[in-house]
Amino acid sequence: MKRVVENSNALNCIRLVFACLLFLALACPVSGKSPDVYININNPFLKKIPIAVPVFKGVSGNDSELAKCAEAADMLSRTLDFTSYFKLLDRGSFLFDPRKDDIVGAGINFQNWTTVGAELLITGGLLVQGDAVEAELRLFDSFKGQMLVGKKYKGPTADLLKIMRRFAGEVIYSITGERGIFDTQIAFVSTQTGPKEIFVCDFDGYDPKPVTRSGSISLSPAWSSDGQWLAFTSYARGKPELQIRQLKEKRGAVVAKEGVNISPAWFPGQFALAATLSFSGDSEIYLLTGNGNIIRRLTHNPGIDVSPSFSPDGKQMAFVSNRSGNPHIYIQELASGQVRRLTFQGRYNTQPAWSPKGDRIAYCGSDDGQFNIHVIGVKAADSVQLTRNAGNNESPSWSPDGNLIAFSSTRQGPSRIYVMNAYGTDQRMLLNLSGEQTSPRWSPPLFNQEKPLDF
Amino acid sequence: MLAVSCAVHLALIALAAFMIAHKPAYRRSSPSVINVTMVSFPSSTPEAKPSGPAAPKVETPAEQKIPKPAPKAETPPPVPVEQKPVPETPKPEAVSVAKKTEPVKPKESLKKKTFKPDKVVESAVKRIETRAESTKPDSLAQALDKLKKDVAKGPPNQAAGSALPAGAGPPAGGQSGGEGGGGGEVGTIWDVYANNIVMEQVQKNWAFPEQLAGNIQNAEALLVITIASSGEIVDIWFETRSGNAYLDESAYRAVKKSNPLPPPPAGKSPLSVGLYFTPSGVQK
Structure with missing residues (x-):
């Protein structure tokens, strides 16, 4: 008999309602209580967003690619720095070798970044083949461990700066909702x-x-x-x-x-x-x-x-x-x-x-x-x-x-x-x-x- | 099995209904002001708590004129807190933490003012100890009593809250609400903790570019955090989002970065603090 009841649609509906109520019951004790004290916070000490841009990872791993990885990360850092939205964190302050970490969300230990104060993290991977370059770039919210924007670009290596500026534009857009100045x-x-x-x-x-x-x-x-x-x-x-x-x-x-x-x-x-x-x-x-x-x-x-x-x-x-x-x-x-x-x-x-x-x-x-x-x-x-x-x-x-x-x-x-x-x-x-x-x-x-x- | 699940569900529904039924009352009682009664310690005027609406006007100038006496009056609270747990509170963590902070503060503040530090400190410590022993348990008990009463009845609480806009209103008064009050009104030790320690630490960790503040000077996000007795922030949620995504995000990160906070004064655990984030102070 139980099985029959369980299979009935009506009861499933009721279950859903119950589940919702359970959720509410669990959520309410937290959000229902009003705070003991209220305070105002109106003067941010930091006027720039701390962001980490570690050297990119080479996909194939040859030497010329590694050089490009550092170059590209520097280009992106400089471009972002110019907007005066960001405080680029010194790569020397990173607590570990970012090259050992993955560049996609699941493989990143975000705590490494939050402990050095990086609110945002940009990871990149470059594949250089002759005169062509493929760049995979991602912006993360390191406190939420969330990817905010991810893009893949292909082009001649001579256009590396253009690619970095294009991605900087995406970064600015995801933060401000406005297109930046990178094409001016x-x-x-x-x-x-x-x-x-x-x-x-x-x-x-x-x-x-x-x-x-x-x-x-x-x-x-x-x-x-x-x-x-x-x-x-x-x-x-x-x-x-x-x-x-x-x-x-x-x-x-x-x-x-x-x-x-x-x-x-x-x-x-x-x-x-x-x-x-x-x-x-x-x-x-x-x-x-x-x-x-x-x-x-x-x-x-x-x-x-x-x-x-x-x-x-x-x-x-x-x-x-x-x-x-x-x-x-x-x-x-x-x-x-x-x-x-x-x-x-x-x-x-x-x-x-x-x-x-x-x-x-x-x-x-x-x-x-x-x-x-x-x-x-x-x-x-x-x-x-x-x-x-x-x-x-x-x-x-x-x-x-x-x-x-x-x-x-x-x-x-x-x-x-x-x-x-x-x-x-x-x-x-x-x-x-x-x-x-x-x-x-x-x-x-x-x-x-x-x-x-x-x- | 079905019976058990039904019973559990019914219990949960009842609980939920209870929470929902009570929620509006809480909300109503604290639209934008402190929900906590200000407590006057006997060291200052004992029962100066105003209930009329004229009170805040008297209070504000006092805060500005005499900001220093407040900390003095407030330093004692940790003392009783430290002694009290033996008979009352079962949590030993809070005790040890309170102990650490207790001896340092009175010494420092007194040293600055005296020429013979040793003697004065000694006598001051004695005086504080005796005073604390004689008065503090009362005041703390009083405070708790009042809090209980206020929780019990909604409307009076509202009145008390509106009489103290300094604690929560968006204008700068909020910051002085805890520090000030030397002229008779003293915030609770938790107000002091929130307005000084929490505010300082969160503000220090808050990153918000001034360019982003340009058009949203009046935007305001209200984040509520729950602080465990260890100082760890165990919960963060948005009571009100500002409508500006970056303001919300940055506020959330500032809180995350501020974890853990220094342990809050014992007696209220967990302590929840509402943080109003506005970029109004970005450009001086």
């Missing part, structure tokens, strides 16, 4: 080859190369929001003209009106840009097509109006005007034309750069003769100074994820490009070239661009 570049002005030319390097300073070889002066590079176009001021024909260039196809336009043609800034999502033109006898900001034709005049004021920077939604424009005497930053509603003054602190504020998230504007300000980078809230107008007592710091430019700011600084004598995080910490030199480097401009993500520009 930075344009800047350099005198490495003599006169001021436009250069471009990778986001982390690698692989700098000239874009212009005019032999004259080129200034103020500006990326279009699809990263395909670069506009800049050129003195190639004696007076400041605006060059608009398609980077890959070597075509473009020139705006060479009477007077100055300077300080370009692209309109978000459109094949259009703003620039300061003085053909009317007064420096005003105009909106131009990507082909250099005037769409309309944006500012109407007898003073000087320069350095436009659009809000990410394209509804507002920050710019510099001396309408109140000294140069200060103003914001104009593009639809209504209404203008309000943003900066009141300091004697002299220029070079506004609207943050990609839209809430803040970085700028270069001076009160005591020294130039420093500040950030101000668009609404609250609460200004914070990010650099101090370190030479002149100018030309702030946000990384497209809004976490980093590139700028130029004379803190070590000649002007060089530096990067800091958006709160001013972790200031470090981006690249060390001969000559002087100025006017960095961070590109949007350059690869896997989904949205073409509206023409």
Whole structure:
């Protein structure tokens, strides 16, 4: 009889309910009791995530592969370090030889990693065969013993850095839910080859190369929001003209009106840009097509109006005007034309750069003769100074994820490009070239661009 | 066999029902405040426990002005705790642990203030011992009594809780809730333990990049941990998730890394502590 009952569906259902209740009964004594004491924890001592990136494992085990394993792990470490999200744990502090451990979840003794404080662990395996490389990379939460992301890449060994950056992007995505900056570049002005030319390097300073070889002066590079176009001021024909260039196809336009043609800034999502033109006898900001034709005049004021920077939604424009005497930053509603003054602190504020998230504007300000980078809230107008007592710091430019700011600084004598995080910490030199480097401009993500520009 | 399983199941259902029936009461009684009654030790004003809502305003300035007397008043508690177990508590572990901490603290704090350390320390130790002997068992018993009473009746507890927002409200008051109270209100020894030792250790182990805090300054995760008498964290669960995955994860890891904690004061075992994690302090 028991068997009959056991087999009945109804009783099975009841059993399920019982099982649930049992579970509840077991769970409740724990979670049902309210805590004896509550405390607040609001100030993390560590401002970076401790992560361990042990040297990768060679699959075939030959010597050249081992060298690549160390190289690749270093590349990945450096790339992650650059984001300033992570504290890369010193490999000397590891308590055992990670090469003896497995690289897949089941074979990893996570306690080895938690005891050295690694919250995250990246393991990798490389298979090098001739000029081809296969990389297997995994990110683990070492306290939960859980794999957060795992990827396999194949490519030529020359693309090892690309592979590591791609995986770094996955790591950032799994932690922040946002795509990182690993496919961005930075344009800047350099005198490495003599006169001021436009250069471009990778986001982390690698692989700098000239874009212009005019032999004259080129200034103020500006990326279009699809990263395909670069506009800049050129003195190639004696007076400041605006060059608009398609980077890959070597075509473009020139705006060479009477007077100055300077300080370009692209309109978000459109094949259009703003620039300061003085053909009317007064420096005003105009909106131009990507082909250099005037769409309309944006500012109407007898003073000087320069350095436009659009809000990410394209509804507002920050710019510099001396309408109140000294140069200060103003914001104009593009639809209504209404203008309000943003900066009141300091004697002299220029070079506004609207943050990609839209809430803040970085700028270069001076009160005591020294130039420093500040950030101000668009609404609250609460200004914070990010650099101090370190030479002149100018030309702030946000990384497209809004976490980093590139700028130029004379803190070590000649002007060089530096990067800091958006709160001013972790200031470090981006690249060390001969000559002087100025006017960095961070590109949007350059690869896997989904949205073409509206023409 | 079926009968046995039925009986067991029924018992479990009853238990479950009991827990469920009681759960709301617990929850209601402690929405965002300490559920523990503050106990005044006789060394300070004996029964200054406020029940009115005006109390916290009086309390807060006192905390700020006189933060030092509190630890003094609190150092004695371990003493009785250490003596008590002989007649009452059966757990010897807690005894030995309490012993270790006991002699060090009074010596240190007194040394700083005196010119003849030896004598003063001697007399101070004596004084503390006598005082502890005469007063502490009472206060501890009192504390336990009160706790029992509060557990028994829900609403008064709520009132007591709301009178002491310093212990749990998200603003900084929470941290001083345990340290302060020199002006008459003294937190329980467990408040002191949680607000100093637990907070310090967990905060020290908490890693949260400031870039991630940008848009979630107000996000808040509530993690509850259960601490065994040995100091080991035997259980961790989320009472409330913040909605930000990384905040939750990092909070969980911070707690994991903080295990084991220094043993909590005896008398409440296991001790459960609710930890509100917010990144509001990341950018100063």
